[in-house]
Amino acid sequence: MEGKTIKFGKNLVTTRESLAPGHNFCAGCGEALALRLALKALGENVIIANATGCIEICTSPLPIPLGAFLGCIPFLKTLLPKSQE
Amino acid sequence: MSKRVALEASFAVAEAARMADVDVTAAYPITPQTHIPERLAEMVADGELDAAYIPVESEHSAMSACLGAAAVGARTFTATAGQGLELMHEVVYVASSMRYPIVMAVCNRALSAPLSVWGDHSDAMAVRDTGWIQVFCQNNQEAFDLTLWAFRVGEDPKVLFPVMVHLDGFTLSHVTEPVILPEQSEVDRFLPKFQYLFALNPDKPMTHGAFGPPEIYSEAKIAQEVAFRKSKEIILQGWNEFGNIFGRHYFPVEQYRTAGAKTLLLTMGSSTETAKIVIDERRDKGEAIGLISLRLWRPFPFEEFRQIVKGAETLIVLDRCISSGMGGPVFSEVRSALYNEVPKPKVVNIIGGLGGRDISENDFEYVIDRSREIAKQGSEKMLETVGVRGKMIGIRG
Numbered sequence: 001m002e003g004k005t006i007k008f009g010k011n012l013v014t015t016r017e018s019l020a021p022g023h024n025f026c027a028g029c030g031e032a033l034a035l036r037l038a039l040k041a042l043g044e045n046v047i048i049a050n051a052t053g054c055i056e057i058c059t060s061p062l063p064i065p066l067g068a069f070l071g072c073i074p075f076l077k078t079l080l081p082k083s084q085e
Numbered sequence: 086m087s088k089r090v091a092l093e094a095s096f097a098v099a100e101a102a103r104m105a106d107v108d109v110t111a112a113y114p115i116t117p118q119t120h121i122p123e124r125l126a127e128m129v130a131d132g133e134l135d136a137a138y139i140p141v142e143s144e145h146s147a148m149s150a151c152l153g154a155a156a157v158g159a160r161t162f163t164a165t166a167g168q169g170l171e172l173m174h175e176v177v178y179v180a181s182s183m184r185y186p187i188v189m190a191v192c193n194r195a196l197s198a199p200l201s202v203w204g205d206h207s208d209a210m211a212v213r214d215t216g217w218i219q220v221f222c223q224n225n226q227e228a229f230d231l232t233l234w235a236f237r238v239g240e241d242p243k244v245l246f247p248v249m250v251h252l253d254g255f256t257l258s259h260v261t262e263p264v265i266l267p268e269q270s271e272v273d274r275f276l277p278k279f280q281y282l283f284a285l286n287p288d289k290p291m292t293h294g295a296f297g298p299p300e301i302y303s304e305a306k307i308a309q310e311v312a313f314r315k316s317k318e319i320i321l322q323g324w325n326e327f328g329n330i331f332g333r334h335y336f337p338v339e340q341y342r343t344a345g346a347k348t349l350l351l352t353m354g355s356s357t358e359t360a361k362i363v364i365d366e367r368r369d370k371g372e373a374i375g376l377i378s379l380r381l382w383r384p385f386p387f388e389e390f391r392q393i394v395k396g397a398e399t400l401i402v403l404d405r406c407i408s409s410g411m412g413g414p415v416f417s418e419v420r421s422a423l424y425n426e427v428p429k430p431k432v433v434n435i436i437g438g439l440g441g442r443d444i445s446e447n448d449f450e451y452v453i454d455r456s457r458e459i460a461k462q463g464s465e466k467m468l469e470t471v472g473v474r475g476k477m478i479g480i481r482g
Contacts, residue, residue: 047285049153052296060295062305074285076156077294 018073025058047074092264094225094257095120098190101232103134104272108159111139111150119192119258121164144169148176155185158284167194170208180247181216186239187247192258195440203441204254206405210414219383222252223357225262238323240279244316253355275330337386339378346375349397356444363449400430401456405438431460437471448472
């Protein structure tokens, strides 16, 4: 899934989308935009560990095919007060 | 050749973790911790064990770090005790629901207040519903053996549940006894490398720990429960295989001189060995009395337990914990397990050994005599205790 770089910002941002369509963030949500850009910056060789919050709730309701929304990134979600150590 | 050495139970557990070649251990290194993580830290520092040792800021973080390690397929071990397990409590549930085969040794201790770091089973009983496979040890050899066995059972692809190995705080954790240590080659034969099918990996993305709305939570929990009950088959296989390789045999319910016994005493943990002395004396005098001990606490071994208790008239249950306003938690469970059986023994509950109070041979003599009296009278006192200065606080006589 090699992403292409955009002409006017070579090496700045990839067209590859790790935050795949199908999530249920509110339209215009700032956190979703931040997540989308962060995932572009982080690249492909990454595992996300995430404490409970909107990012978990909006990307992974069961029962869905595992990983469907954050289509390209392994994801580990756990308790409210604790992202992974 | 295996060798027989003098080892504290904590060191024996650490040795089992070393021989299991754990990849990650995370622990909070001060009170109420034990020598288990202390020894593991030494092993890692001295290069005896190639593992990541993560000293965290609390037990809550210790178990959280273990979740992360297990999620990427690392063989993961930790240890805690008493208050530490309480602080960890929230995350203990997550480990089992996310099906991470973490192994944790718990040196059972009382819970404050009054402030106590001494042994009883209050911490163990507070986590009985957390969905971990749980076993109790009677001595240091068992602490070593069952730690090794825990990895094998938990990591089996048909199981994938975390395993808690309970050993009594101080009476085992800080006591030195002879322990037979096997050869590494024997351990390797018993314990294959951990191959976690669902390890997080950028090449094969998946989500762990998705949230369960009301439409799916019930199904997820029941599926977990069905799998948990099925794990018993592998638990028994694991012990069977352990016996074949190491020559020491373990059973869900351990029996001692139970043939034809009309009275059975039920204990858990290290007090079982003291009770054996009293059972020996009474048996030799011709009394039909025997001893049983619950080795497997979760999943509860209903079949084995009912089968063994069948012929008895009286079953005495010694609890080292109080469920406030209810009685002994072990008693409540075994009596419930027998409720529909015909015939069934009269079940008597005695509570003792709280907060490190010794349960001596004399105490067991009292437990047996007093329980027979209660069984005869057919009445049930609200709170029967042993070794408590009852007159002082107005609960006896």
